[in-house]
């Protein structure tokens with residue numbers, strides 16, 4: 001049996017919302033992992049409902065986690081989370097002076113725990129890259145402090161750098177050198193000994209399927225290949241913490257999926273704490289254990305993806321009923337429902353908290369329901385709630401691959 | 409330890425890149441040849457300096473010139489590293505900035521030394537280099553001059569944020585240094601009011617040392633030339649390391 005919430009969320013993350021009408025018992029997940037968002041109830045609703053209810057009740061009892069990603073192994077403390085790998089306190093970076101001053105990062109405080117995959121989610125210009133740059137000591141903070149892998153970034157930048165790996169938003173491989181040479185150079189820069197070096201480089205290149213092209217110059221690599229090389233290069237020296245700045249920006253969807261497979265494989269085999277930035281909600285939601293949403297250099301919200309979404313007023317429900325005014329009265333009285341309104345096409349729209357458990361009861365109290373549509377709340381709704389805006393999806397500053405190709 | 413390894417890594421990278429960019433190697437040798445053959449040959453038909461064939465006279469100057477231009481251009485190349493963001497990979501590594509500077513400087517010197525060798529061999533074939541000792545001394549003088557000039561180039565490269573500044577550096581640094589150094593004509597021929605410029609120009613002493621090595625004539629004496637070049641190198645290296653420490657990435 002599948003947790004309804006779980007697979008609603010999964011479907012959302014995958015973007016497409018196939019409308020699969022169903023009539024019968026419990027909804028079945030689509031074999032491809034896509035699933036059902038719309039339930040059509042035609043005819044006598046109450047009998048159909050009875051068939052759904054046992055399914056729902058089952059879910060409530062099992063209370064399975066609704067995070068589709070398997071929980072990562074991390075040493076848990078008494079507080080229920082691993083010790084901090086990164087702690088940031090009131091970190092700020094201002095560029096320029098006077099009227100033209102830009103508060104790229106405007107006082108962010110947060111902790112990243114050991115072993116977790118952490119996302120910094122925010123639109124372009126939110127201050128994600130600046131934050132990462134400060135954490136790896138490339139940019140000095142205007143105010144505040146940060147401790148990375150136990151060292152203060154301002155006071156002991158070299159020690160911090162020894163413990164971290166960084167994959168930048170823009171390409172930073174040397175395109176006159178071959179893949180192998182770039183890796184070797186990295187090993188030298190991080191003071192790695194010769195012992196086992198060759199084997200490790202070979203292993204990592206195989207992992208991202210670049211072993212066949214290791215003696216080609218980077219110039220002859222595609223954008224995706226460069227990114228893959230940068231990924232394994234970032235992890236070559238076995239860093240405790242890996243920073244990934246927009247790891248998939250500008251890559252096509254297929255390469256993007258691959259890159260994420262690699263990142264997860266890497267993080268798992270090396271037990272690395274991963275901090276990545278993204279402006280794709282699905283990416284944060286799908287791959288992060290915890291997310292910090294930032295906007296205009298400020299922290300808007302932090303939490304596990306499902307916690308953030310659960311903190312909202314609920315999912316949006318659309319009903320088509322026989323007697324809308326009567327139904328609206330009943331829904332208005334329901335404690336879990338809010339924002340009830342009638343749409344132009346006659347449907348009733350409202351927000352329902354805990355829809356998977358609240359909906360059956362509500363439906364039972366209604367007379368005749370012809371169709372139901374549930375739009376699960378997303379991180380986008382979280383962003384809208386805190387900022388009043390949408391996360392823009394366009395890539396204003398040019399994608400990674402695009403820049404990679406434009407250079408030289 | 410990390411310092412030396414880091415510097416070595418950067419140096420190694422510069423070497424790999426240098427030999428891979430064949431156009432750079434070739435143009436670095438062709439340009440000075442043109443100067444010797446076309447300029448030296450053309451003017452030399454009607455001029456002799458201190459009773460010497462003009463081509464022979466300017467050969468040490470042209471070698472010094474290619475050291476100057478090669479070195480400063482190498483320093484300015486940091487801008488391309490910045491543009492390509494490769495520099496980020498280096499700057500985020502656990503290597504002190506001063507080691508990055510040292511590696512870069514050694515890389516630049518190596519490139520220039522390869523060029524000097526090529527020019528000296530060609531010079532020997534054309535009859536401008538009379539002895540092996542002379543050639544080795546010239547190589548040493550060139551290396552010292554390039555240590556000084558690569559450092560200067562790196563100071564400028566670390567400060568500059570875009571290639572647009574190139575022309576300014578050409579007009580206000582490279583050409584004045586070249587033309588007031590005595591590379592093409594005896595410095596006594598320059599107007600008096602330029603004397604200060606001639607004297608504070610480190611290139612003057614590089615040319616003088618080079619000429620001493622290849623022709624046996626000098627204006628200031630080997631000791632003074634060496635002292636000035638070493639002093640200038642130390643100052644530029646200190647400033648360059650500092651510049652690298654303060655270098656901001658956009």
Ligand SMILES: Nc1ncnc2c1ncn2[C@@H]1O[C@H](COP(=O)(O)OP(=O)(O)O)[C@@H](O)[C@H]1O
Nearest residue numbers: 095102104123124125126127128129130131658
């Ligand atoms: N070197 C810089 N000089 C001036 N402004 C900058 C600089 N770097 C970033 N900014 C500004 O800081 C803000 C945050 O930028 P950034 O951290 O790159 O955002 P993100 O990575 O989230 O897209 C932007 O408004 C950007 O224009």
Ligand SMILES: [Mg+2]
Nearest residue numbers: 128129169246
């Ligand atoms: Mg960014």
